[in-house]
Amino acid sequence: MTEVITQTPPILTGAPSDKERKYDRQLRLWAASGQAALESSHILLVNSGTGTVGIETLKNLVLPGIGKFTIADDAIVRDSDLGVNFFLDEDGLGKSRAQHCTELLVELNPEVQGDWFPKNGEPLSLPDVLGNEGPYTAVLYALPVHPRCELLLQEYCNQNKTPLIAVHSTGFYADFKITFPGPFPVVETHPDVTATTDLRLLSPWDELIDFARGMTKDIDSLDNHEHGHLPFVVILLHYLDVWKATHNSAYPSTYAEKVAFRKMVSEAARTDNPEGGEENFDEAVAAVLKTVSPPSLPGDVKEVFAYEHDSPIRSSFWIIADAVKEFYEKHGCLPLPGGLPDMKAQSSVYIQLQNIYKRKARRDAAEVFESVRRASGGDAIDPAEVDLFCKNAAFVKLINPKNNDPERLLEVADEELANDEMAKEGIMPPSLFPIYLALRATAYTPSVETSFPEDILKDMMTLVPQLGDQEPYAHERYEQAAQEVIRGASGELHNVSAVMGGMVAQEMIKIITKQYIPINNTCIFDGIGSRCQVLRL
Amino acid sequence: MSDVTMAEATSAYTPESTRVDETKRWTYVDNIRTNPGPFSDPIAGTQEAIEQFDKIKVLGAGGLGCEILKNLAMSKFRDIHVIDMDTIDVSNLNRQFLFRKDDVGKFKAEVAAAFVMRRVKGVDITPHNCRIQDFDAEFYKQFQFVICGLDSIEARRWINAMLVSIAEEGEDADSLIPMIDGGTEGFKGQARVIVPTITSCIECQLDMHAPRAAVPLCTIASIPRQPEHCIEWAHVIAWDQEKPFPQLDKDDPEHITWLYQKALSRAQEFKIEGVTYSLTQGVVKNIIPAIASTNAIISGACCNEAFKLATSAAPPLGIEDNYMMYSGNDSIYTYTFKHEKKPDCPVCGQLSRPLQVNPRMTLQDLVDSLAVRPEAQLKKPSIRAESKTLYMQFPPSLEEQTRANLDKTLLDLGLEDGQNVVVTDPAYPLEFNFSLQFKKEV
Ligand SMILES: [Zn+2]
Numbered sequence: 015m016t017e018v019i020t021q022t023p024p025i026l027t028g029a030p031s032d033k034e035r036k037y038d039r040q041l042r043l044w045a046a047s048g049q050a051a052l053e054s055s056h057i058l059l060v061n062s063g064t065g066t067v068g069i070e071t072l073k074n075l076v077l078p079g080i081g082k083f084t085i086a087d088d089a090i091v092r093d094s095d096l097g098v099n100f101f102l103d104e105d106g107l108g109k110s111r112a113q114h115c116t117e118l119l120v121e122l123n124p125e126v127q128g129d130w131f132p133k134n135g136e137p138l139s140l141p142d143v144l145g146n147e148g149p150y151t152a153v154l155y156a157l158p159v160h161p162r163c164e165l166l167l168q169e170y171c172n173q174n175k176t177p178l179i180a181v182h183s184t185g186f187y188a189d190f191k192i193t194f195p196g197p198f199p200v201v202e203t204h205p206d207v208t209a210t211t212d213l214r215l216l217s218p219w220d221e222l223i224d225f226a227r228g229m230t231k232d233i234d235s236l237d238n239h240e241h242g243h244l245p246f247v248v249i250l251l252h253y254l255d256v257w258k259a260t261h262n263s264a265y266p267s268t269y270a271e272k273v274a275f276r277k278m279v280s281e282a283a284r285t286d287n288p289e290g291g292e293e294n295f296d297e298a299v300a301a302v303l304k305t306v307s308p309p310s311l312p313g314d315v316k317e318v319f320a321y322e323h324d325s326p327i328r329s330s331f332w333i334i335a336d337a338v339k340e341f342y343e344k345h346g347c348l349p350l351p352g353g354l355p356d357m358k359a360q361s362s363v364y365i366q367l368q369n370i371y372k373r374k375a376r377r378d379a380a381e382v383f384e385s386v387r388r389a390s391g392g393d394a395i396d397p398a399e400v401d402l403f404c405k406n407a408a409f410v411k412l413i414n415p416k417n418n419d420p421e422r423l424l425e426v427a428d429e430e431l432a433n434d435e436m437a438k439e440g441i442m443p444p445s446l447f448p449i450y451l452a453l454r455a456t457a458y459t460p461s462v463e464t465s466f467p468e469d470i471l472k473d474m475m476t477l478v479p480q481l482g483d484q485e486p487y488a489h490e491r492y493e494q495a496a497q498e499v500i501r502g503a504s505g506e507l508h509n510v511s512a513v514m515g516g517m518v519a520q521e522m523i524k525i526i527t528k529q530y531i532p533i534n535n536t537c538i539f540d541g542i543g544s545r546c547q548v549l550r551l
Numbered sequence: 552m553s554d555v556t557m558a559e560a561t562s563a564y565t566p567e568s569t570r571v572d573e574t575k576r577w578t579y580v581d582n583i584r585t586n587p588g589p590f591s592d593p594i595a596g597t598q599e600a601i602e603q604f605d606k607i608k609v610l611g612a613g614g615l616g617c618e619i620l621k622n623l624a625m626s627k628f629r630d631i632h633v634i635d636m637d638t639i640d641v642s643n644l645n646r647q648f649l650f651r652k653d654d655v656g657k658f659k660a661e662v663a664a665a666f667v668m669r670r671v672k673g674v675d676i677t678p679h680n681c682r683i684q685d686f687d688a689e690f691y692k693q694f695q696f697v698i699c700g701l702d703s704i705e706a707r708r709w710i711n712a713m714l715v716s717i718a719e720e721g722e723d724a725d726s727l728i729p730m731i732d733g734g735t736e737g738f739k740g741q742a743r744v745i746v747p748t749i750t751s752c753i754e755c756q757l758d759m760h761a762p763r764a765a766v767p768l769c770t771i772a773s774i775p776r777q778p779e780h781c782i783e784w785a786h787v788i789a790w791d792q793e794k795p796f797p798q799l800d801k802d803d804p805e806h807i808t809w810l811y812q813k814a815l816s817r818a819q820e821f822k823i824e825g826v827t828y829s830l831t832q833g834v835v836k837n838i839i840p841a842i843a844s845t846n847a848i849i850s851g852a853c854c855n856e857a858f859k860l861a862t863s864a865a866p867p868l869g870i871e872d873n874y875m876m877y878s879g880n881d882s883i884y885t886y887t888f889k890h891e892k893k894p895d896c897p898v899c900g901q902l903s904r905p906l907q908v909n910p911r912m913t914l915q916d917l918v919d920s921l922a923v924r925p926e927a928q929l930k931k932p933s934i935r936a937e938s939k940t941l942y943m944q945f946p947p948s949l950e951e952q953t954r955a956n957l958d959k960t961l962l963d964l965g966l967e968d969g970q971n972v973v974v975t976d977p978a979y980p981l982e983f984n985f986s987l988q989f990k991k992e993v
Contacts, residue, residue, distance in 0.1 A: 028811060028828035029804055038642045042833065042840040043737050064579060070847065077645055077843040093575035096671075100621050103670055104571050122648050185583055186855075186865055204880060243774075356777050361821045364776040443887070494589040501588040505579030508625035509855035512618070516847030520738065520879050523844065530738065531881045541855050542590050542865040544742070544875045545887040 033125075040078050043204075048527035053125075055080045055151035055526045060140070060159070060167065061087035061112065063460075064506045066099045067183040068156040069115050070515025073101065075522060076119050082127040083119070084147055087112035088138040098508050144170045152522055157182035157457045158504070164458075171195060177525050181518050182453045184462075185502025186541035187495075188514040189453050191551065192521060192533060197321065198413040199331045201402060202529040205409045212351050212408065213305050215250055216265050221370050226251040229363070238287050245359040245367055246298035250306065253279050253298075266306060276302040294358040309347040318412045330395045334403045335410070337385040337392075341378070349378035349404040379404040413534045416550075426549055427451075427478040434488055446538040446547040448495035451477060453538075455496075461504040470496040498542070510541045517546075571672065580627050584862050592863035604861050605629065607695045612683055612710075614841070615700020615733050617649045618850030620663050623698070624671040626858045632694070634679045634686075635660040640802070646843040683710050688717050691728065696857055698731045700850060702839070704760055704928070705978050707732060708898075711745065711753035712981045715898050718747035729860060729869065733853040737840040738879035740849040743890070744856050744868040747899070751873060751890040754898035759890075761925035778818060778825035782834040785813035801836045810835060848877060903971050903984035908961060910968070910989045914942055915957040921974065929976040929983065936972045939965075945977065961987070 034041065041049060057080055059068045065087065072083050089095075091106040091114055099115070106114030112130035120128040129147065132138040140163060153171055155164070157180055164180075171178040172195060181190040218226070229244060230252035236244075257266060257275055266275040276299055283295035311319075319339045323332045342348055352375025354368045383400045386392040403410070416422070430447035437444040455473035456462050462470070471493055475481045481492055517537060524532040536551045574581075584604070587595040594600050604627075611619040612634040623631050637659050639650045649666040650659070660678035668676050679686075683706055691697070691713055701707050711730060718727050730745040732753065745752050770776070771783045790799060795809050811831040818826040832838065852875060859867035868875065868887070876886040895904040904926060908917060918934070921927045934941040941956055941964060943949040956964060966972075968989040973982050 029808055030828060032641070034829075035641050036644050038645075038829070038832075039838070039841040040645050041829070042838065043842065073648060074844040074847050077648055079645075093572045094578040096571055097576040097627070098579050098625065100625055100670065104672070107571070121651070123644075124652075185588075358770075359774070359776065361774050361776055361823070364774075365822050368776075497589045501583065501586050502579070503582050503586075505582055507579065507583060507855070507858070509622050509851045509858055512622055512851030513848050513855065514851075516844045516849075516851060517879070517883060519847070520842075520844035521883075523842075530879070533882045537883050542859075543887065544852060544856070544868055544872070544885075546877075546883055546885040548882055548884075 037079065044523070044527045044529050048523075048529050049079065051527045052079055052523065053081050056082040056084070056148065057522070058143070058148070058150040058153045059083065059085045059087075060143075060153070060155035060163065061085055061089070061115075062156045062159050063504060064098055065089060065095065065111060065115075065156065066506045066508060067181050067188065067511035067514050067518070068154060069099055069101050069119070070512050071154060071181070071518040071522070072115075072119055073122065074516055074519030076122045076126045076128075078523065079123060079125055080526070082129070083116075084143065084150075085112040085116055085128070085130045086132075086138060086140060086143045087115075087130070088132055094505075098506050098511070100508070140166050149174060150176055151526055152177045152179065154179045154181065154518065154522070156180075157453075158459055159457075161458055168193070177522075179518060179522065180457075181514060182457060183506045183511045183514050184453070184456070184499060184504055185507055186510055187449050187453060187498060187502075187539070188510050188541070189450055189536060189538040190514065190518050190521075191536040192525070193535065194413060194415040196415070197323070198415070198525070198532070199318065199335075200411045200413070200524075200528055200531055201331070201406050203406065203409045203411050203531050204529060210351060210353060210409070211305065211355050212309070212353075213247055214309065214347070214350065215247070215254060215305055216308050217347065218251060219374060221373070223251070225367065225370055227255075238284060241284060242287070242292045242294060243358060243360050243363070244294055245363060246294055246301055246357050247354075247367060249279065249282075249295065249298040250301065253282065254306070265308075267308075272303055272306055275306065297357055311342070311348070312408055314411045315348070315408060317414070318410055321412060321414065328391055330399055331403075333389050333392045333395060334382070334386055334400055336389060337382045337400075338403065338407055340385050341382050348407040349382055350375045351405050351408070352376070353405075375404065411531050413532060415535060422551055424478065424480070426551055427480055430549075431480065431484065431488060434491070438487060443543070443545065444491065446540050446545075447549070448492045449498075449540055450536065450538045450549065450551075451492065452495040452499040456499055456504075459504070462500050463503045465500055467493060467496040467500055470499060507541070510539070513541070514539055573673070577627055583864050588865065590865050592866070595863040600863055607861050608632070608693060609857065610634065610691070610694045610697045612697070612699050613701035613706070614647075615735070615846055615850045615853070616659060617647045617663055618846050619698050619700055619733075619854060620649070620667045620676065622850055622854035623857065624667050624674045624676075626854060628857075628861070629673065630675050632677045632679065633660045633664055634681065634683050635663075636680060636682045646841055646846050648843065682706075688713065688720075692717060692721075692726070694728055696729050696731060696860060698733075698853055698857055700733045700846075700853070702734070704757075707734075707753050708757075709979055711747075712898050712979055714745075715747040715752055716981070731853045731856050731860075733849040735841060735845040735849050737842070738845055740845050740877045741875060742849050742852040742856065742868075742877070743874040744860075745873070746869050750869055751892040752896060752899045755893040755896040755900070756874070756890055757928060758925040762923060762928060765923060775817065775821055775823060778814070778823055778827075778830055779834050781814040781818040781821070781823060781826055782810065782831050784817055785810045785831075786835050789813045789817075801832075807832050807835065845877075845879065848879075852877075897983040897985075898981060903986045905988045906972075906985040907988050907990055910962045910966070911960050913958055913960050914964060917961065918942060918957065927974070927983070927985075929974060930978070932974045932976050934972055934974050936964075936966060936970060941972070961989075 057075060059072055061068045089111040091102055091109055091111050095102050101115045101118040116128040116130040120126060131143045153167055153176055155167055167178060175195040178193040179190055226248045229248050266272045280299045283292045285291055318335055352372045354371045379401050382404055383397050386395050386400055430445040433445045436442055451474045452470060455470050474492055521532050524530045533548050534550050536549045538547050585596050608630040609623060609628055610632045616633055616635055620633060638656055639654045639659055641655050643650055649663045654662050658680040660680050664676035664678040668674060714728050714730050727747060733742045734740055766780060766783055771780055775781050796806055800806050811828045814831055815826045856867045859865045872887045872889050874888055874890045878884045894900045895902040897904055918932055921929045921932045931944050933943045940953060942953045966987060970987050972985050975982055
């Protein structure tokens with residue numbers, strides 16, 4: 015009777031899966047939720063021209079693992095493609111460019127599917143690609159295209175509520191424009207962590223008050239170790255009480271008062287200890303100007319609260335936004351996010367304080383959740399979504415596109431021309447609007463090889479008649495942009511398209527994951543000055 | 552969509568004509584090279600400029616290597632060297648697009664060079680599977696540019712110092728080897744052009760990359776509050792006490808698991824939430840998030856500068872603006888500006904850099920502070936003052952002789968306000984001159 019003792023191998027609890035290991039560096043940016051959104055997306059690229067910028071964009075989407083891409087492109091591979099597009103080689107010469115690019119792109123990530131049209135030498139039917147192969151999460155097309163093709167894409171995206179992106183890269187210049195199908199709200203904007211501290215020092219609740227008073231009622235008789243480990247939140251709450259007692263129960267509110275308050279805190283630090291000072295008091299002093307202020311409503315959140323959204327189908331975002339607005343109107347502040355920055359303190363004290371903030375945040379979120387439940391359509395909303403919203407409440411952002419406003423281009427032109435009056439003095443960099451306009455003027459021209467700068471300048475002036483009235487200096491900049499666009503003869507420079515492909519992919523990732531803040535709505539890249547400008551057009 | 556359709560294509564190409572016409576192939580690059588634009592240098596498009604371009608030899612290095620090699624090859628650079636000591640890890644595959652799962656463990660430089668040469672016929676890429684520090688000035692002098700996408704600030708500072716010293720010793724313009732440097736972190740990055748001795752250098756710009764504040768040892772040892780504190784405890788204290796494996800290998804999942812479990816039990820003891828395997832790995836390896844799109848933007852911007860420098864087709868960054876910052880977290884924002892050269896730069900300046908010190912601090916405190924001060928960032932500094940050696944890290948015999956000085960204060964050591972000290976560090980091939988500025992006693 016021998017007992018077999020089997021040694022169980024140590025289980026690697028929590029160790030990442032193969033996929034988590036491969037995507038580790040990006041999961042740290044958009045987490046599993048963002049990754050899942052990417053993996054269920056399907057991107058359509060309608061390619062044209064020298065065909066590189068769209069392919070570079072897809073490369074940057076295939077690598078992080080979108081679900082699927084489809085390329086619609088009826089060009090065949092020519093020698094000149096091999097000098098600009100890395101995802102082609104001589105085996106593809108004379109064959110479908112869409113197919114060959116697809117084959118070389120799917121190699122990058124076995125988890126991504128790729129498809130292409132047209133097949134078998136048939137002519138490309140864009141309506142079929144749009145109607146039969148979707149739905150698409152986003153549609154990207156490369157300029158120049160035929161206006162008829164652009165119209166088809168616009169109609170599809172409008173009907174299906176799909177974001178549409180147009181990109182144009184030629185020579186050293188490039189731009190892209192995102193057309194959102196409607197208001198685009200973002201909850202997970204990922205603000206800088208230092209910006210998210212919200213301690214409510216001027217509106218403490220009972221539990222926090224009791225905790226702070228409990229620690230500071232005999233503050234002067236604490237021994238040096240205890241005194242030197244009071245969390246700075248507790249220190250500030252204590253001295254705010256002291257301040258109020260001598261200032262008609264009012265908190266320090268003006269800058270001068272805050273400076274005086276800061277001096278009060280600073281003088282309360284003990285200096286007769288071996289270190290000659292106290293780190294926790296240093297932290298308290300440093301935090302005064304930032305944290306001793308009443309809660310305020312950030313402009314972006316005001317915009318969300320003010321946005322008219324009476325459409326019959328209300329998304330969960332708007333139901334929660336309404337509930338948060340109700341909370342704000344009732345309490346005069348947003349739900350508490352509940353985070354506590356690190357600060358010098360004993361472990362157990364810090365954890366208690368952290369839990370006080372967490373519990374309050376949970377109570378606030380529960381209150382919001384209650385009113386979400388009462389709203390029509392609110393019964394299906396996941397409490398986790400409400401929690402996420404409450405945690406990010408001060409940083410939610412609404413991209414509010416005002417599409418198809420014909421006056422907008424002229425408005426922007428005026429603003430940018432005014433900007434250049436100041437740029438002339440060297441106060442600010444010159445506007446990139448001339449580049450935008452030169453690209454726009456050639457967006458439907460298959461090749462500018464035979465065009466002259468004067469032709470393009472004339473088209474630019476048709477778009478923006480004000481150009482005719484400009485002084486020679488301003489005028490010259492538009493002329494130069496036209497010359498530069500001609501110079502490339504509608505060919506791409508690989509580097510510029512690589513930059514643009516990175517930016518377009520990054521914006522598409524933000525849109526698909528609904529994390530971070532996408533541009534609203536046009537980005538211009540100047541490869542000569544090495545800079546970008548974003549305009550809302 | 553293109554003007555050539557599939558039907559035309561079948562007639563245009565017969566199977567045997569699949570050799571590439573090199574002239575047609577480079578149509579677009581050559582358009583730009585041969586047709587000067589309104590912003591081009593007068594030399595652009597001349598026979599001289601064209602011939603010069605064809606002789607250019609360029610060096611690429613670091614984590615942006617895949618992008619850089621692709622971009623250089625597609626810009627018609629023909630003679631490229633690449634240095635990278637690293638081997639391919641599975642976590643590279645989300646962005647380093649020349650590598651596949653089967654390549655894991657192979658040398659990056661070798662695999663990347665072979666891939667690009669296979670794809671772009673006619674380009675010659677020489678891989679070096681080693682550290683940039685393994686080469687001397689003679690090696691670096693053969694290049695017209697160096698493009699770095701290095702992930703360590705230490706390696707950047709080293710190559711910067713090398714190129715500045717080549718420029719200082721050289722007699723002609725050929726010894727000015729511009730360095731184009733790119734770096735990324737998440738959705739952010741920067742691209743900059745350094746013309747050694749002429750423009751601000753990496754060392755001048757050091758304070759733009761201040762190291763993260765370290766957690767005090769007493770917090771780690773006795774009052775942890777954050778999951779990171781528990782992980783640091785497992786990493787620096789528990790590992791040393793228990794030595795579960797002879798040497799910590801941060802890439803070995805078994806070692807990371809050991810640290811993770813140690814950190815987790817410490818966190819439970821202190822009721823701290825948030826210790827995960829992923830966080831453990833992130834803290835121990837100091838992982839910086841990295842994505843394909845940002846790498847594409849920054850590498851594209853760097854190689855665009857190289858192309859402009861090499862062809863004069865448009866003014867490059869350098870003499871005027873020399874630094875482009877990119878941020879994609881919130882919309883897209885770039886800031887392109889001129890970072891000024893610093894006269895007290897220890898590499899390219901003439902003056903010694905002031906160092907604020909408390910005269911009552913010990914030499915040990917000074918040595919420790921050099922690692923974290925943004926203007927120094929020296930981890931293994933040896934210090935001497937004019938004729939007197941204060942502390943030497945190497946060799947061991949000198950270390951032993953000078954160790955006693957560590958406990959003495961600056962005053963005890965006879966140092967004075969305004970005194971110059973020379974600091975060396977094995978990571979860099981140069982001396983750093985500092986002048987001590989005594990803080991006034993309050
Ligand atoms: Zn310098």
